[in-house]
Amino acid sequence: MKAQEWIERLPEQFVVYETTPISPSAYKGIAFIGMGGSGIVGDVIKLFLEKDGVAVPVLSLRGYELPPYVREDWLLVAISYSGNTEETLSVVDEGIKRGLKIVCVSSGGKLKEIAQREGLDFVAVPSNYAPRYAFGFMLSAVMSLFGKKDTIERIRKHLEENKGEIKETAYRIAQVIQNYIPIVYSTPLTEPIAFRWKTQINENSKTLCYIATLPELHHNEVAGLDNPITRNLCHFIILWDPEDHPRVKKRVQITEGLLKELGLVPIVLQGKGATLEERFLYLAYLGDWVSLYLAEFYGYDPLPVRVIDRIKKTLNE
Numbered sequence: 568m569k570a571q572e573w574i575e576r577l578p579e580q581f582v583v584y585e586t587t588p589i590s591p592s593a594y595k596g597i598a599f600i601g602m603g604g605s606g607i608v609g610d611v612i613k614l615f616l617e618k619d620g621v622a623v624p625v626l627s628l629r630g631y632e633l634p635p636y637v638r639e640d641w642l643l644v645a646i647s648y649s650g651n652t653e654e655t656l657s658v659v660d661e662g663i664k665r666g667l668k669i670v671c672v673s674s675g676g677k678l679k680e681i682a683q684r685e686g687l688d689f690v691a692v693p694s695n696y697a698p699r700y701a702f703g704f705m706l707s708a709v710m711s712l713f714g715k716k717d718t719i720e721r722i723r724k725h726l727e728e729n730k731g732e733i734k735e736t737a738y739r740i741a742q743v744i745q746n747y748i749p750i751v752y753s754t755p756l757t758e759p760i761a762f763r764w765k766t767q768i769n770e771n772s773k774t775l776c777y778i779a780t781l782p783e784l785h786h787n788e789v790a791g792l793d794n795p796i797t798r799n800l801c802h803f804i805i806l807w808d809p810e811d812h813p814r815v816k817k818r819v820q821i822t823e824g825l826l827k828e829l830g831l832v833p834i835v836l837q838g839k840g841a842t843l844e845e846r847f848l849y850l851a852y853l854g855d856w857v858s859l860y861l862a863e864f865y866g867y868d869p870l871p872v873r874v875i876d877r878i879k880k881t882l883n884e
């Protein structure tokens with residue numbers, strides 16, 4: 568299957584996995600570990616759990632190490648599409664040593680072998696995708712673990728119903744930002760989406776893209792807008808959500824005004840949908856399509872990420 572077809576069929580990936588549900592309050596804390604296309608799943612579920620009022624700390628980790636305060640009364644959820652990502656395996660190894668409860672999500676690889684050998688819970692997602700195109704499978708698997716089964720069904724329906732509109736909007740956005748460096752500004756409720764936009768534009772469109780988040784960006788990034796030589800190389804996109812903090816929403820308006828004063832008309836977007844999860848996935852899917860159209864305009868095949876493969880190979884030598 569080609570990248571375009573994978574993205575076309577993303578809504579179908581929102582399927583319920585039959586898993587034993589996890590009760591967050593049974594643990595002192597929950598840590599997700601994953602990198603790249605798998606790591607984003609931890610960011611998203613952390614945001615969803617926090618929006619639901621989870622009562623224990625939730626971490627979305629990237630890297631080789633488990634913080635010292637993560638002890639045997641924590642839950643570790645390891646997500647690696649290939650099952651072979653060394654940072655993720657390193658954290659799982661440490662989690663086993665510390666006696667954590669561990670659940671692994673992957674399509675196979677070493678993570679599956681470790682899960683079988685150590686008797687860890689394992690959720691299998693379909694194989695033969697590139698990791699970033701299996702986002703829906705991995706997110707559904709983890710949402711199923713946390714009992715968000717109705718939400719999965721609603722997301723699938725919502726994305727299917729809105730796909731036509733999302734594709735049209737994405738095409739127009741890609742036309743506007745083509746030949747500029749996209750700068751995606753987000754809010755606390757859209758930050759993981761901005762990260763997904765960035766990584767999809769990096770990997771699919773082979774294009775640099777940078778992100779910053781409100782309110783923090785009002786304390787540094789905005790000063791960088793003074794320089795017309797660099798700001799005119801960029802096109803700005805602002806992603807926000809109606810449930811953002813009122814002061815954050817005011818800051819979205821201020822940011823839009825600031826950019827307009829400088830002659831930089833930003834693309835300001837909020838997701839469509841009745842719930843945060845629907846709006847969230849609407850915007851994430853929009854970004855997937857933007858990255859695909861940009862790849863087409865620049866003449867790149869969205870699928871191969873040769874430089875990433877080369878780095879992994881070098882590290883294995």
Ligand code: PA5
Nearest residue numbers: 603604605647648649652698699
């Ligand atoms: O999109 C990609 O291919 C990468 O970002 C991978 O997701 C990343 O390298 C981690 O690999 P995996 O998802 O197999 O753990």
